[in-house]
Amino acid sequence: MLSKDDSGSEQPVIRRLGALRRLSEAGAAAIKDAVRERIVKAAAGEDLVCEGDRCENVRVFLSGWAYRYKTLEDGRRQIVSFILPGDTCDAYIYLLSAMDYSIATLTPVSYAELDRGAFERLMSADISVAEAVHCETLAERAIRCEWAINLGRRDALERVAHIICELFERLRVVGLVNGNSFAFPVTQMDLADAAGLSTVHLNRTLQELRSAGLITLRDRSLTILDLQALSSTAMFNPNYLHLHRG
Amino acid sequence: MLSKDDSGSEQPVIRRLGALRRLSEAGAAAIKDAVRERIVKAAAGEDLVCEGDRCENVRVFLSGWAYRYKTLEDGRRQIVSFILPGDTCDAYIYLLSAMDYSIATLTPVSYAELDRGAFERLMSADISVAEAVHCETLAERAIRCEWAINLGRRDALERVAHIICELFERLRVVGLVNGNSFAFPVTQMDLADAAGLSTVHLNRTLQELRSAGLITLRDRSLTILDLQALSSTAMFNPNYLHLHRG
DNA sequence: CGGCTGATTGATCCCGGTCAAATGAGGTGG
DNA sequence: CCACCTCATTTGACCGGGATCAATCAGCCG
Incomplete structure (x- = not known):
């Protein structure tokens, strides 16, 4: 179910993961497929998830800017990282019981939503994909560092x-x-x-x-x-x- | 090759991972085995790795305290996290070409060193182990957050x-x-x-x-x-x- | 005993916070 | 078209948390 607007929308994901690790052709194809399944759009200035929410899906951002943040009881807020097109938002996150941070959008965004099944299917489809995703996890940690x-x-x-x-x-x-x-x-x-x-x-x-x-x-x-x-x-x-x- | 001193030394790892996710008995056994293979000791106040070093092994800390840190050119230093017994130091790290931070010890430490083969064998030995390790990765990111x-x-x-x-x-x-x-x-x-x-x-x-x-x-x-x-x-x-x- | 590392204290300074107000740029309804 | 509102940016004045500099003190080791 690919509308005209979405054609090529998976490009940032391929570029992002491909920069971290060489993707096989089969791997790239598997990513494109996985990322076309269920695309969600959201407006600017919305919270996509809030700290404490249940964790269900892995998100792969296709377009637009978002950010992760945490707040203290008295309202002080810290943005913890920016999320850009091509970024994967938390591989394996469904293993946790509750989100430890919130995500808000800065612009209209679109992202692919992968449930546990879809994510695990993608990870086992091709080694180069799994490795690239693990690299991205490491790279994202390095950013926070x-x-x-x-x-x-x-x-x-x-x-x-x-x-x-x-x-x-x-x-x-x-x-x-x-x-x-x-x-x-x-x-x-x-x-x-x-x-x-x-x-x-x-x-x-x-x-x-x-x-x-x-x-x-x-x-x-x-x-x-x-x-x-x-x-x-x-x-x-x-x-x-x-x-x-x- | 288990000296008397090391008996039970894998306990913190089981406790740490077990707190994050329920481990099967087979999983716990696989961890114990993996972690006994190659144990390294280091003194207090040593650098175990430096930023820029090649990444080869995953470390699973058994005893002692260490920390990750980064420095700026002019000497300013930031400790980025503390490493405690039971902590795994960077699942999949061998996928990267260079370390992006350094590790130093605060006390004498001992840790298990898993090369890529050993780590991947452990991850595929038991689902509960793989899930626990992914949880730990997520938890460690949450700490940095x-x-x-x-x-x-x-x-x-x-x-x-x-x-x-x-x-x-x-x-x-x-x-x-x-x-x-x-x-x-x-x-x-x-x-x-x-x-x-x-x-x-x-x-x-x-x-x-x-x-x-x-x-x-x-x-x-x-x-x-x-x-x-x-x-x-x-x-x-x-x-x-x-x-x-x- | 002398040298070294880590903890403590005092004095002074400045980066960045806070408070308050003004300016500007859309957006909306009359 | 204008009055008005809201949100973001900008500016000024003042203050304080934490940095810096410098010395002293306390263990510890050879």
Whole structure:
């Protein structure tokens, strides 16, 4: 059941997993099939899952941006990671009894929903697929690890620069950048919650990045004016993304 | 090849995995066998792996404390997680080409080293084992997620209290607490690097916890005097540890 | 005894938080 | 077309948590 809009919508998944590990042709085909089965769409600004919900399906994101977050009782919120097209949202998650974080959308999104059966069928269909999925799990953990040092040890400017560098690399892999520009559907409030800063200070930090000639950010579009300089102020080292086939 | 000292050394692994998911008897036996094959020991204060090293073996920790960390070029360091007895250090890690973090020991440790063959044999030996290992991967990610909100959104007092609560729960599962006390082989420097604080401020924060009657910490031994109060100042909710069979 | 590592204390400074208000950009209903 | 509302961004003023610098103290080991 493939509508015209969806044709090719599985491309980001193939690109993402293929960057982590070489996919066999059979593997790529198995992914395409699995990901066409049950496609769900959601609007911007919606919660897809909430902390405490039962875990049932593995989600494979096809288009749009989302993020994982946690909140404290008193409302403080931390965005824990961004979810981009091609990302798989929690292999084997159905083994747990309750979600330990929430997912919200930043833009309209579409994703494939795989129940336990569908996911396990995909994992056993082809070794290269299983390996790529395991790699993605490891890569996603590595991202959270890098976020820990980001939040714990980088100052505001370095932190925001780092988040931008990471998003740029991840979007590049799935073909969502245009030169050094990309759509950036993140409000300053959201970005502040990802960087562990207040919105006020985040705003000032962005201005600092702008006036240093590192980025442009207008109308939800971000341009990196000097990637070299941005990377080095962030002390960004892309190895942790594991995007070059191990 | 089991020396007298090692008899029963696999217990923490069984307890840890068994807390995450019910293990069949065959599964428990398979774990015990796998974990006895090749046991490695290391002294306190050693690096077991460094960022950038090749990834070869999966490690299953049997005794002692270690931690994962990352450093920035200028020496700033962030401890990203503590590794306790029973923890598995990175299922499928051999699929990646280079480690994205380092591991160092806090005490003498012993761990089982599983090469790719041994690990895959274990995973296919018994479904309950494979599921438990996947659960552990998910639980470990959840821990990093919680650490993100810890570093990004909790203040110093809450942060340190949270780390203590988490360690207490994790040690309890593997039987390493004695009432509300446990061995705590972490220097203030290390704890500061886990909490994203300076050692000076960490020291003052510990004093605050002590003078509030929440903990005692002397001679590498920590006692929680008021678990209720400590949990609530930390806003600690143990669900993310997934220790109650899903 | 001297040297080393880790814990503690004091004094000072500054990054980033908080509070408050203004500006701007859509969006909607009259 | 305008009045009005909401949401996001921006700016200013002030404050405080935690960093930094520097010294002292306490064990421990050779």
